[in-house]
Amino acid sequence: MEDTVRFKRFLKEGNLPTPWCPGCGNGQVLKSLAQAFEELNLDKHQVVVVSGIGCAGRSAGFFDLDSVHTAHGRAIPLAEGIKTANENLKVVVSSGDGDLLGIGGNHLLHATRRNTPLTIVCYSNEIYGMTGGQASPTTRLNTKTLTTPEGNRDVPFNVQAIIKAHNCFYARSTTFHLPHLKKCIVEALRHPGLSFVDVITQCIVNNGRRIGFKDAFEMLMYYKNNYKINDNAEFLKDNEIGITRCAGV
Amino acid sequence: MPRQKKGEVAINHDYCKRCNICPQFCPTKNLEIVGGKLVSYDRCIACFNCERYCPDLAIEVVKIYHVETTPAG
Amino acid sequence: MLKQLLQGNQAIIQAAERAGLGLFAGYPITPASEILHELVGKKHIKVLQMEDEIASINACIGASLAGLKVMTATSGPGFSLMQESIGLAHMMEVPMVIIDVQRVGPSTGMPTFPAQGDIIQARHGSHGDYFPIIFYPNSVEELYRYTFSAFNAAEESLSPVILLSDGYISHLYETVELKDYPIAQRSMPPLGTSNRHFTGLTHQDSRPVTSSPEAHRELLAQLQKKCTETSRNYSFYEYIENTEADTLLIAFGALSRAVYQFKDKYALFRPIRLFPMVEELKDVASRYEHIIVLEMNAGQYCYQIERLLHREVGLVSLPGGKIDIKEISDRLQGLRQKLPKQVSVS
Ligand SMILES: Cc1ncc(C[n+]2csc(CCOP(=O)(O)OP(=O)(O)O)c2C)c(N)n1
Numbered sequence A: 001m002e003d004t005v006r007f008k009r010f011l012k013e014g015n016l017p018t019p020w021c022p023g024c025g026n027g028q029v030l031k032s033l034a035q036a037f038e039e040l041n042l043d044k045h046q047v048v049v050v051s052g053i054g055c056a057g058r059s060a061g062f063f064d065l066d067s068v069h070t071a072h073g074r075a076i077p078l079a080e081g082i083k084t085a086n087e088n089l090k091v092v093v094s095s096g097d098g099d100l101l102g103i104g105g106n107h108l109l110h111a112t113r114r115n116t117p118l119t120i121v122c123y124s125n126e127i128y129g130m131t132g133g134q135a136s137p138t139t140r141l142n143t144k145t146l147t148t149p150e151g152n153r154d155v156p157f158n159v160q161a162i163i164k165a166h167n168c169f170y171a172r173s174t175t176f177h178l179p180h181l182k183k184c185i186v187e188a189l190r191h192p193g194l195s196f197v198d199v200i201t202q203c204i205v206n207n208g209r210r211i212g213f214k215d216a217f218e219m220l221m222y223y224k225n226n227y228k229i230n231d232n233a234e235f236l237k238d239n240e241i242g243i244t245r246c247a248g249v
Numbered sequence B: 001m002p003r004q005k006k007g008e009v010a011i012n013h014d015y016c017k018r019c020n021i022c023p024q025f026c027p028t029k030n031l032e033i034v035g036g037k038l039v040s041y042d043r044c045i046a047c048f049n050c051e052r053y054c055p056d057l058a059i060e061v062v063k064i065y066h067v068e069t070t071p072a073g
Numbered sequence C: 001m002l003k004q005l006l007q008g009n010q011a012i013i014q015a016a017e018r019a020g021l022g023l024f025a026g027y028p029i030t031p032a033s034e035i036l037h038e039l040v041g042k043k044h045i046k047v048l049q050m051e052d053e054i055a056s057i058n059a060c061i062g063a064s065l066a067g068l069k070v071m072t073a074t075s076g077p078g079f080s081l082m083q084e085s086i087g088l089a090h091m092m093e094v095p096m097v098i099i100d101v102q103r104v105g106p107s108t109g110m111p112t113f114p115a116q117g118d119i120i121q122a123r124h125g126s127h128g129d130y131f132p133i134i135f136y137p138n139s140v141e142e143l144y145r146y147t148f149s150a151f152n153a154a155e156e157s158l159s160p161v162i163l164l165s166d167g168y169i170s171h172l173y174e175t176v177e178l179k180d181y182p183i184a185q186r187s188m189p190p191l192g193t194s195n196r197h198f199t200g201l202t203h204q205d206s207r208p209v210t211s212s213p214e215a216h217r218e219l220l221a222q223l224q225k226k227c228t229e230t231s232r233n234y235s236f237y238e239y240i241e242n243t244e245a246d247t248l249l250i251a252f253g254a255l256s257r258a259v260y261q262f263k264d265k266y267a268l269f270r271p272i273r274l275f276p277m278v279e280e281l282k283d284v285a286s287r288y289e290h291i292i293v294l295e296m297n298a299g300q301y302c303y304q305i306e307r308l309l310h311r312e313v314g315l316v317s318l319p320g321g322k323i324d325i326k327e328i329s330d331r332l333q334g335l336r337q338k339l340p341k342q343v344s345v346s
């Protein structure tokens, strides 16, 4: 077996294919998570994955370890319950931007205050994918969606500022920068307190195609051209990805 | 002399959703969707781009190691 | 035997501690807050004050799956917020105890006044079908005793069990003998031991099944069977027979204590397990010409009883937190004259 596929031991291959659309970035994030577990050589019984509801929320069911698929927005408090009950477990939240920042936004705010040792991986596709493409908390200004036909007028959620306000770990990457994405998740898993990895990922069907992208590849190329890696910033600019310095350690 | 094939691309057609990401990442145009099916030719240089970017775990690249042989005599 | 003067909410804590409570997550609300306050600082119990009741119940679900016995306590407004996740806990088969100390609603209502307005919410508050086990004691001693039952029934049924109280009995002080009752142990292995997938989606063998009516019906039937069968081991009620009487009064919780006043004139039945409804009531009710339900709401349990007994049932509805013997007596008098006689007793 090539080293490149050893991470598959963390996945339930029998449950594949995933329910995601052709070209959806969720599968790339799923793989990156499993690769990060593999890189840290974690024991399957040491990790629990928790997700909420949405396309990204389906990710938990593909890990070959104990996993929980909660109600919409509730992955974080449920994960905090697990971590409080058994602090030896690595508890990973794997869910969507709408789930974590919209309906579950208040939980995120308070989890960062408590600095509960969780690793939260947010599939930021800038849309409510599963429900057909409504504006989500991370939808960019002026973007047209089902619910913003004239272009989005609301400022996107500044998740970086929120996470860093309470000195938690914040990293951002994209599904183009896969080795970097894996590194972000690995560092997040190593962080002793709450860590948040913001993954910019493509929803081609209910977002990308509607705003002019031909296919998933074109979205990945956009990430490639638009984002520069900066792994030593205090605070990332809009067009930067990286692991920010964390005062909380 | 044609370039030697350095990798074997194994495609799992049950997992492949024909999203057309891998053919566009392949530097040697070794992958193509033909008639609704992903096919692989013999131009693989084992760069692993297709495997890495496949969202559906449908591709595995296996490196081919060529043993240098010196003619006997 | 140790006897202590305890407040109702304190009695719940005493029992929960002895039943093996490992984690409590909650959010302050009158008249349930004492439970949160007094658990803080207990050595072997982890206490989380969460940002709201939704977070509280979800933290409980997580901790329960991770192997601890868990509990949360709230009142009507918070109980409403928990409803979605109560359905989740049923679907994922998570044992836990939920205390709902009822106060006058809807909405903020009258926070310091007792009520019984959450009966239907406790039974049907979450969407979809589920079959919760619900107890409603009427004294401090009973809050102590049935807290044990709630923990045990939760473990046995692998479901969230609801212990209803009200602002009256939870704030009452009475002496309680702190007896030891049998304690059920957790049967399910904790998280971090396997590769199970707990999901609120319809599922089969730990895998989501999102488009099979057959699979859904099978799952529902299995969940119903489990809760119904468990409930048979917890058939709690009080029946005070009165062979002279032609009318059976049904009451529970705080109000049932006032209704004891009328035992010379009426027979009394007090369900302690409100749901699944105690079957014994059918037999008891068949001995009386009239049935009257008294409750501190607009008739929530009365409708359930009509459905169980298939006969007309009188209602003395007493919302608003007032329990007045004279008023109850007058209302009973007036109602009895209007009630039809039962036609056949078979
Ligand atoms: C309480 C509740 N409200 C609404 C929904 C419907 N719903 C399902 S998924 C979803 C949006 C998910 O968006 P996001 O978290 O961004 O995930 P994505 O599908 O984009 O991966 C919504 C609103 C629900 N399941 N539950």
Ligand code: SF4
Binding pocket: A019, A020, A021, A023, A024, A025, A026, A055, A056, A125, A129, A130, A202, A203, A204, A205, A206, A207
């Ligand atoms: S709708 Fe979007 S996010 Fe959901 S599976 Fe399809 S591409 Fe992915």
Ligand SMILES: [Mg+2]
Binding pocket: A054, A096, A097, A098, A123, A124, A125, A126, A127, A128, A129, A136
């Ligand atoms: Mg989304």
